[in-house]
Ligand code: SF4
């Protein structure tokens with residue numbers, strides 16, 4: 031380095047910042063630097079460049095429903111000034127959102143005091159009240175509701191905004207101690223994976239991320255890992271550089287499709303038909319792995335034709351019976367030395383019995399390539415080729431990742447179809463194979479509840495999450511008088527949002543706990559200010575990362591913001607069950623870790639890997655079901671009146687479904703995730719808005735746009751009978767004609783969420799959310 | 813040969829997450845109108861194509877910003893960094909117009925221009941440029957240009973990019989599929 035370069039002190043930068051600070055017009059700008067922007071005690075000299083070198087560092091985690099990256103926060107004079115990925119302690123790196131958390135912590139619009147509504151709900155008129163007043167009011171409202179409506183008049187909703195151990199679980203304990211309440215059931219994101227995967231494979235959150243690079247064929251199915259699993263997308267690229275073929279099935283030419291060898295556009299909600307069509311070819315061309323099917327799956331299990339149930343040995347829960355080709359008799363599936371028959375078709379047994387294999391084949395065989403093409407718009411020759419490629423390029427991996435394909439009217443069957451393909455081809459349990467779910471530490475260790483709580487006496491009724499609005503408006507199953515909402519923003523995520531809005535207006539007392547004035551907080555009666563990452567101590571040990579992490583408190587929260595834990599502790603004390611909650615975060619973390627083999631001391635040194643590396647789910651074909659086999663017949667589906675093996679049911683809100691509706695609203699809308707938000711989290715941070723824009727867009731095919739006189743960049747209204755979503759047209763052939771892609775997560779203050787138009791149909795097999803079976807029309811804004 | 817630092821950018825594997833861009837903003841604490849590193853999109857309809865290119869300053873051998881700055885705010889340091897002494901900048905925007913890559917960024921609030929310094933302060937501390945360190949995909953690399961050339965193969969320009977002959981940028985790009993010859 032020359033002398034000259036040494037002389038170039040960052041004083042030059044200081045000039046730039048000093049100027050910025052001196053300009054009134056850039057109040058928001060000041061927040062950008064994360065420097066000296068917090069009004070109280072700004073010790074950082076005005077305009078002085080932050081010396082990251084001498085900063086104190088802390089580690090925490092990005093806790094919402096994402097990849098749970100470990101973060102390193104730099105603190106100077108009590109202010110958080112920078113966030114970096116804590117690499118290589120966490121071998122995957124945080125994204126722009128994780129880094130932007132510094133702007134969240136330092137956000138000028140942080141809520142600093144409890145806010146009591148003074149205007150109409152949604153008007154945004156508040157007065158600050160003290161915590162004592164706020165807590166007294168809450169206790170009064172809880173008691174009033176209990177007296178007038180009973181405990182069923184209470185309701186709470188936690189969401190995926192924070193997966194810390196001392197957050198949502200504490201809320202559950204609190205409401206249990208209150209004696210129970212009406213609850214919302216079914217996650218909006220992956221409910222049907224939760225209800226399909228455990229009965230079939232025995233567990234959930236089994237992810238194959240560790241061996242993606244070993245795959246020879248990657249079928250990315252209705253998901254977009256380049257955006258949603260960004261930090262290990264390089265593994266897909268590694269696999270490709272070693273010769274793997276990658277194919278992406280998606281109505282949209284996604285970021286992942288752009289990196290793939292092939293993009294296969296498909297009509298939303300028809301994935302099960304494609305899966306069955308592929309299976310038909312795999313069965314008929316005998317491309318299946320017979321050995322794997324016989325040893326590791328329940329497809330040879332006999333089914334009684336009269337009852338339609340699988341038959342078991344007397345008195346045995348797992349003693350499913352099969353037809354043994356050697357002894358020519360009916361024997362338990364796990365008897366030594368037998369060769370189970372896949373099919374009993376054409377034998378004497380056929381009068382009385384069939385097999386799971388026969389049931390599955392009966393469903394698959396209806397789906398000729400031509401029929402698949404008609405239903406899904408995937409060309410017949412592509413269906414045949416995909417089936418052959420997938421079955422013969424081993425190991426082959428299906429990327430499911432709780433993708434959008436399963437947020438459809440019969441999403442359970444789509445999920446199941448993918449498991450069938452992996453089971454029939456023997457791809458489970460192998461490096462580079464399997465089906466990738468979002469996954470994490472829960473597959474290997476069991477983390478305890480921080481606050482054990484009594485199971486409530488009695489049943490208070492449930493509300494299927496997608497139907498929140500409708501149920502509340504109809505007082506179904508109960509009239510709700512008190513609602514507590516935290517770690518979620520229902521107004522940006524819940525379908526049919528106009529009804530959600532009306533519901534929040536209807537409920538007499540709504541408490542929203544948040545750190546910023548979110549779309550949902552706008553409709554609260556009382557907003558409680560809470561901390562955000564780096565302002566409180568917690569443990570992150572969830573099913574999104576393979577690492578268990580200690581979340582350190584690095585800075586004090588602004589004003590009188592408190593952690594969710596503290597809020598419940600204060601309330602519990604007032605309500606007479608304070609003792610159970612009265613522990614420090616560290617004490618509670620120790621409760622959570624008990625029996626896991628991981629200690630707080632260890633975590634203080636850095637994140638701890640809690641899964642074997644490489645983790646191979648269902649290794650060697652050993653599943654986690656009672657039979658240790660993949661049980662491809664789902665009794666629960668049958669008990670609900672549905673086919674117990676995967677079939678295809680045409681969605682109703684679909685171009686070939688309700689024809690009248692489709693005539694009125696001929697475009698199919700799918701929801702996409704974008705790199706600016708996780709659900710709605712991060713959506714208003716300045717760096718995010720600057721880097722990615724601050725207006726919602728709709729991706730529309732040039733021919734669909736032309737037919738409506740819409741040009742790229744036009745302001746448009748996406749609408750149906752449920753409501754309207756205003757956005758800007760992004761006219762590109764990066765989507766299948768007839769389909770439009772809406773962006774998930776926009777705040778009320780930014781024009782509102784695409785969920786105003788999305789379907790609130792409850793997926794009947796698993797109780798899932800079917801926002802990707804939504805019909806809309808689009809017009810140019812007048 | 814004079815020392816020259818440079819960047820390698822693996823466009824073929826970049827998935828456009830913009831982490832590099834925001835990491836730079838965070839490190840350099842730039843004003844809202846200013847991003848020293850930006851991720852550009854390339855899209856095509858028929859056939860469909862989507863690619864992203866991340867670019868900071870290319871610390872060129874023949875920097876047009878330096879050549880055209882009337883007050884001599886730019887210096888080519890010994891290690892090849894094209895460094896701007898921000899206190900000298902008068903905001904005339906000659907460099908903005910001269911740079912074929914649109915690198916120098918004018919901030920209307922401040923009335924001055926600034927640009928990527930190759931994280932000079934970090935380099936002096938033996939650290940990597942922040943953008944390089946932040947890329948979750950490992951799609952950026954920094955170091956001595958000759959060493960980068962030995963390690964990675966790539967181009968200085970692909971169709972649609974400015975001719976490399978103008979400035980001889982210290983950059984190696986592994987172009988996205990659609991831009992490969
Ligand atoms: S938003 Fe997701 S990808 Fe980004 S840092 Fe947080 S956990 Fe990681």
Ligand code: SF4
Nearest residue numbers: 826828829830832947
């Ligand atoms: S951080 Fe890496 S992958 Fe993301 S846009 Fe920048 S160069 Fe591309």
Ligand code: SF4
Nearest residue numbers: 836868928931941943
């Ligand atoms: S080298 Fe530093 S200043 Fe230049 S783009 Fe990268 S982070 Fe920004």
